[in-house]
Amino acid sequence: MRLTTTRRTLLAGAAATTALALPGHRLLAAEKVRAGWVYVGPIGDHGWTYRHDVGRRDVEKALGDKVETSFVENVAEGPDAERVIRQLAASGNDIVFATSFGFMNSVIRVAKQFPKVRFEHATGYKTAPNVAVYNARFYEGRAVIGTIAGMLSKSGIVGYIASFPIPEVVMGINAFTLAMRKKRPDAQIKVVWVNSWYDPGKEADAAKALIDQGADIISQHTDSPAALQVAEERGVSGFGQSSDMRKFAPNAQLTAIVDDWGPYYIERVQAVLDGTWKSRVVWYGLKEGMVRIAPYGPRVPEEVRAEAEAVKQGIIDGTLHPFAGPIKDQAGKLRVPEGEHLSDEELLKMDWYVEGVQA
Amino acid sequence: MDPITATTVSVISAATPLLLAASGELVTEKAGVLNLGVEGMMLVGAVSGFAVTLTTGSATLGILSAALAGALLSLLFGLLTLTLMANQVATGLALTIFGVGVSSLMGAGFVGTPVARLPRLDIPGLSGIPILGPLLFGHDALVYLSVAAVVLIVWFLSRTRAGMVLRACGENDEAAHALGYPVIAVRYAAVLFGGVMSGLAGAFLSLSYTPMWVENMTAGRGWIALALVVFASWRPWRLLIGAYLFGGVTILQLHAQGLGLFAVPSQVLSMLPYLATILVLALIAAGSGRRRLDAPACLGKPFHPPA
Numbered sequence: 073m074r075l076t077t078t079r080r081t082l083l084a085g086a087a088a089t090t091a092l093a094l095p096g097h098r099l100l101a102a103e104k105v106r107a108g109w110v111y112v113g114p115i116g117d118h119g120w121t122y123r124h125d126v127g128r129r130d131v132e133k134a135l136g137d138k139v140e141t142s143f144v145e146n147v148a149e150g151p152d153a154e155r156v157i158r159q160l161a162a163s164g165n166d167i168v169f170a171t172s173f174g175f176m177n178s179v180i181r182v183a184k185q186f187p188k189v190r191f192e193h194a195t196g197y198k199t200a201p202n203v204a205v206y207n208a209r210f211y212e213g214r215a216v217i218g219t220i221a222g223m224l225s226k227s228g229i230v231g232y233i234a235s236f237p238i239p240e241v242v243m244g245i246n247a248f249t250l251a252m253r254k255k256r257p258d259a260q261i262k263v264v265w266v267n268s269w270y271d272p273g274k275e276a277d278a279a280k281a282l283i284d285q286g287a288d289i290i291s292q293h294t295d296s297p298a299a300l301q302v303a304e305e306r307g308v309s310g311f312g313q314s315s316d317m318r319k320f321a322p323n324a325q326l327t328a329i330v331d332d333w334g335p336y337y338i339e340r341v342q343a344v345l346d347g348t349w350k351s352r353v354v355w356y357g358l359k360e361g362m363v364r365i366a367p368y369g370p371r372v373p374e375e376v377r378a379e380a381e382a383v384k385q386g387i388i389d390g391t392l393h394p395f396a397g398p399i400k401d402q403a404g405k406l407r408v409p410e411g412e413h414l415s416d417e418e419l420l421k422m423d424w425y426v427e428g429v430q431a
Numbered sequence: 432m433d434p435i436t437a438t439t440v441s442v443i444s445a446a447t448p449l450l451l452a453a454s455g456e457l458v459t460e461k462a463g464v465l466n467l468g469v470e471g472m473m474l475v476g477a478v479s480g481f482a483v484t485l486t487t488g489s490a491t492l493g494i495l496s497a498a499l500a501g502a503l504l505s506l507l508f509g510l511l512t513l514t515l516m517a518n519q520v521a522t523g524l525a526l527t528i529f530g531v532g533v534s535s536l537m538g539a540g541f542v543g544t545p546v547a548r549l550p551r552l553d554i555p556g557l558s559g560i561p562i563l564g565p566l567l568f569g570h571d572a573l574v575y576l577s578v579a580a581v582v583l584i585v586w587f588l589s590r591t592r593a594g595m596v597l598r599a600c601g602e603n604d605e606a607a608h609a610l611g612y613p614v615i616a617v618r619y620a621a622v623l624f625g626g627v628m629s630g631l632a633g634a635f636l637s638l639s640y641t642p643m644w645v646e647n648m649t650a651g652r653g654w655i656a657l658a659l660v661v662f663a664s665w666r667p668w669r670l671l672i673g674a675y676l677f678g679g680v681t682i683l684q685l686h687a688q689g690l691g692l693f694a695v696p697s698q699v700l701s702m703l704p705y706l707a708t709i710l711v712l713a714l715i716a717a718g719s720g721r722r723r724l725d726a727p728a729c730l731g732k733p734f735h736p737p738a
Contacts, residue, residue, distance in 0.1 A: 114646030116535060116542040146647070231689065264688045267698055271650040272641040273448075274681070277441060281685040284437045296648075298641040301545065320545045320643065430691050 105167065105344045107131065107337075108160035109143040110153065112172035113270050119295030119314040120269065121145065123331040124171045124194075126315075130334030131341050139341055149174025154181060161186040167344050169337065170194065173238060179203060190349050192340060195240055197420055201351055206336060209357030210240070211247035211419070212387045213329035214291075215394035216358075216365055217311045218248035219383045220326050221289045222255025223376045224309065231282025232263045233275055233292040233299050234431075239422045241293050246426045247394045248291060251383065253428050262287060263431035272298035283308055289326075300325055309371055316366040327380070328366035336362060355416060359388045395419065400427040436565050438686060443566075443574060444640055446678030448473070448632040448649075450577040452656035453663070453670050454584055455628025460660055461588060462621035463601035463729035467523025468508055469629050470653025471530020476501040476633025478538040481644040485546050494573070494634050501630020502623050504530060509622040513615050516733045531647060541644045549573065549639040573635045580628065584667045597621060601727035604734040614734050629653070664725045 109128050113121040128141050142165070147156045153175045160168045161182055167190040170179045176196035183191045183203045191203045199205050221230050230252065234241050245263060252259045262285060264278045271294075279290050279299035283306050290303045290310035297320040303310035304321035312318070312328025336356065343349040356362035365384060368377050386392030397408035402425045408414055414422075425431055452469050459466050479500035484493030508526050511517040549571035558569040588594040599607040600617045608614050636652070637644050655677065663669035 114535060116538065116644075116646035118543050118645055122542075262689045262691075264685055265698075266685075268650070270647075272643070272645055272648050273445070273636065273650060273652070274685075276641045277445060277682055278685050280437070280441045281682065281689050284434045284441075285686070285689045287689075296641075296645055297643065301641060301643065305548070319543060 104138055104140065105135075105341055106140045106142070106165045107341050107344075108163075108165040108168045109141070110147050110156055110160065110168065110170045110172075110175060111143060111145040112147060112149060112174070113295060114145050115143070117270055117295050118297055118317070120331070121171070121295070123314050124169075124333055127333030127337045128169075131337045134334075134338045135341060135345070138345055147175075154178035157182045157191075158185070161189045161191075165189060167192065167341060167349070173240060190344060190351075197353075199351055199353060204340075204349075204351045205353045206340075207353075207355045208331060208333075208362040209355055210329060210331075210363055211243045211394055212357040213363045213365060214244045214247040215251040215387065215392075216380050216384050217291065217327060217329065218251030219255055220372060220376055220380050221248070221291065221311075222252035222259060223379060224326065224371070225252075225256065225259065225289050227286050227288045228256055228259050229286045230259065230261050230289045230291060231279065231285070231287030232261050233278045233282070233290065233294050234263050234265050235269045235294050236267065237265065237423075239420055242425065243419055243422045244293050245429055245431070246422065249426050249428045250394065250399065255379075259428060261429050261431075263429060265431075266294060268294070270295045272296040275299045276302050279303060279310075280306075297321070309369075312366060318366070318369070323370060325366075325369045326372050327368050330364040330366050332362055332364050335360075357387070358384055401425065402427060402429060433562075436562055438682060439566055441682045442675065442679045443570065444678075445682050446674040447574050447577045448635045448640060448652055449656050449659060449677060450581065450671065450674035451573065451632035451635060452629045452653060453659040453674060454577070454580050454667065455625040455632075456656060457660050457663070457665060457667060457670055458584060458588075458597070458628075459621045459625035460730055461601045461665060461727055462597050462618045463604060463727050463732065463734070464512065464618050464622055464625075465519045465523065465731040466505065466508055466526070466622060466625055467520060467657065468504065468526025468530060469625075469656050470649055470651070471527035471534075472501045472504045472626050472629035473633035473636070473649045473653045473656075474530045474534035474647070475504050475537075476630030477637035477648060478534040478541070478633075478644055479630070480634030481546060481637040482537065482541055484638060485541065485544065490547075490549050490638060493638060494631065497630040497634030498627045499630070501626040501628070501633065503626070505622050505626025505629070506619075508626075509619050512733065513618050513622070516735070519731050519733070527653065535646045538644045538646065542646070544644070546638065546642050548642045571639050573631060573639060576631070577635075578671070581667050581671045588667070598727070600734075601729055604729045604732075605737070608734070608736060615736070618734070629656075632656070661726075665727065666725070 111121040115121050115125040132141055144156050147153050157178050169192045171194045173195045176198055179191050179193045180198050183200050187202055193205050195207045196205050249261045266274045266278050275294050275296055276298040279302040288308045290299050292299045292313050297317040300310045300317050300321040304324040309324050309326050312325050314331050316328045318325050393413040395414040397412045398410045399408040401407050456469055476497040480493040480497030483496040484490050511522045512519045551569045551571050554568045558564045596612050597617055600614045604614045659673045662673045
C-alpha cells in the first residue's frame with residue numbers, strides 16, 4: 073500500500089493529523105510497519121532521489137502487507153525539512169528515512185521530540201539512540217571509473233561537474249583523481265561547481281564549457297543525465313551518476329556508479345518488524361552491493377574492462393584501498409605516507425584536494 | 432568550432448528560454464496583468480512538447496502543443512483574475528505550484544526517455560562560414576523565433592493601433608474603457624500570449640537545451656524571466672540585452688571555473704547574474720533625469736468595469 077503526499081498538502085494537513093496521531097505505545101515486535109521517506113529532489117530526477125524511491129518500492133515488494141510506505145519529495149534542506157520530518161514522525165510512521173546530507177540537524181532535533189520513532193539519516197555523521205546513519209562508499213565506485221578514465225582519456229583532461237563542496241563530493245573528486253593518475257600520472261581534473269544538486273540546464277552548460285576546454289571525459293556529482301547527453305552529442309565520453317543512464321548516452325556512457333538502497337531498506341524495516349532495530353552507523357560499498365558498477369559501454373575495450381574489474385575486486389577483497397598512500401595534496405605536501413591509508417573518520421571530514429585537481 | 436564561438440553558441444542557448452518567457456510576460460504586464468505563473472506554464476509547456484514529440488515523432492506538433500498547453504494554463508489564470516477578479520499575485524503563485532504538480536503528473540511516464548534534439552536549420556553555404564556561420568546560422572527554429580518575437584513586439588507595441596490600445600489598458604484601464612476599448616478582452620489576449628511564449632520557452636528546454644523530461648527541469652528560469660522584465664524596465668530591446676547578459680554571465684562563470692581564472696569561491700561566481708541584475712537596476716534608477724522604472728500604471732490591479 074502506498075500513500076503519496078506532496079509537501080504542500082502535507083503541511084496544510086499538518087495540524088489536523090497531528091491531533092489524530094495516537095500517543096506512542098508500540099509493542100516490541102510490530103504487526104505492520106509504517107515507513108516514511110523524505111527526498112531532497114523529485115522522484116523523477118532519474119538520479120539520486122529516483123534510486124532511493126526504487127529502494128522504497130523494493131521494500132514494498134519484499135514485505136508486502138507488512139509495510140505501508142509514504143514519501144515526501146522535493147523537500148528543501150533547511151527549516152522546511154524539519155517540518156516535513158516532524159510531520160512524518162507525528163503521523164504514525166515507525167521509521168523515517170531522511171535521504172540527504174542537509175537533513176542531518178533537522179533529523180537530530182525531531183528525533184529528540186519523538187523518542188519512539190526510529191530515524192535513519194543518509195550520508196550524515198550525527199547519531200542518537202533512535203537515529204541511525206547509513207552511507208554508501210561512493211568513492212569506491214569513483215576509484216573504478218577513475219581507472220577507466222585514466223586508460224581512455226586522450227587529452228588527459230577530465231571535466232568534473234560538482235555540486236557542493238562538502239566532504240562527500242570532495243572525497244569523490246579525490247578518489248577519482250588518485251585512480252586516474254595511477255594510470256596516467258599527468259592527468260588533470262578540471263572541477264566546475266554548479267552549486268546545485270539538480271539543474272539539468274546548468275549541468276549541460278557546465279559539460280559544454282568543460283568540453284570546450286579540452287576535456288574528453290566528463291564525470292559528475294550532480295543528479296541529472298543532462299551532462300551525459302551533451303557528451304553523447306559532442307562525441308566525448310562520460311559516466312552515469314546514481315543510476316544507469318545508458319538510454320541518454322548509449323555510446324558515451326562508459327559505465328555508471330549505481331546506488332542500490334533496496335537491500336538496506338528491506339533489512340532495516342524488517343528489523344523494526346522484528347523489534348531488533350538499533351541505532352548504528354554503517355558505511356556500505358561495493359562489497360555489500362550498496363554501490364554497484366553498471367555494465368560497461370561499447371567504448372570500453374576488453375583490457376580496460378579487465379583493469380576496472382581488477383580494481384573493483386581489489387576493493388571488495390580489501391587488498392586495495394582507494395586512499396592508500398602516498399597521497400600528496402594540491403600544494404605537493406605529503407598527506408598520507410606510503411603504507412598507510414586514510415581512515416573513515418578522515419574521509420568524512422575531507423576538505424582538501426589531492427595533487428592533479430584543478431578546483 | 433573555436434572556444435570563443437562555442438562559448439557564444441552556449442550563451443545563445445542559455446539566453447533563449449529566458450528571452451521567450453520574458454517577452455511573453457512583458458506583453459502581459461504591458462496590458463496591466465502580473466502573471467507570476469511563468470515557471471508553471473514553462474513546465475507544462477516543457478512536458479507537453481516533450482510528450483507529443485516523443486509519441487508522434489513530430490517536433491512541430493510538439494512545439495505547437497507546448498504553446499497550446501501554456502495558453503490553456505494562462506487561460507485558467509485569466510478566468511480567475513480577469514473574470515472572477517481573484518488577486519493576481521496569489522493566483523500567479525498558485526499557477527506555478529499547480530504547474531509544477533501537473534507537469535510532474537503528466538511527465539511521470541516519460542522520465543528516463545531521451546528524445547531527438549530539435550533539428551538545426553542549417554543553411555547550405557552560410558552555416559559553413561567560419562565564426563559567423565555557427566553564430567548566426569544553424570540554430571533551431573525556437574532561437575530565431577525568440578529574436579523575431581522581440582522585433583515583432585517592439586513593432587506591435589510602438590507602431591500598431593492594437594499595440595497602443597494594449598498599452599492604454601495597462602496604463603489607464605478606466606480611460607481605455609471610457610474610450611470604448613474592451614479592456615478585459617485585451618487583457619485576455621495579452622495573458623494568452625504570455626502563456627504561449629512561456630509554453631514555447633518550456634519546449635525549448637525539453638526539446639533543445641536538454642532534450643529530455645525531468646521534473647522541475649526549469650530550475651527557476653521562470654522566476655529569472657520575471658526579474659528580467661523588471662530589469663528591462665518593460666522595454667523589449669532591453670529585454671533582449673538582459674537575457675543575453677544573463678545567459679552570458681551564467682556561461683562565462685562556468686568557463687572561468689574550468690580555466691581556474693578567478694581565485695574566488697564558486698558561490699560568488701554563481702551569484703554574479705543576480706548581482707548584475709541589482710547593479711543594472713541601481714544604474715537605471717540613478718540614471719540621468721532619474722527616469723522612472725516605467726512600470727505600467729495599472730500593473731496587478733483588477734479592472735472592474737463601471738456598471
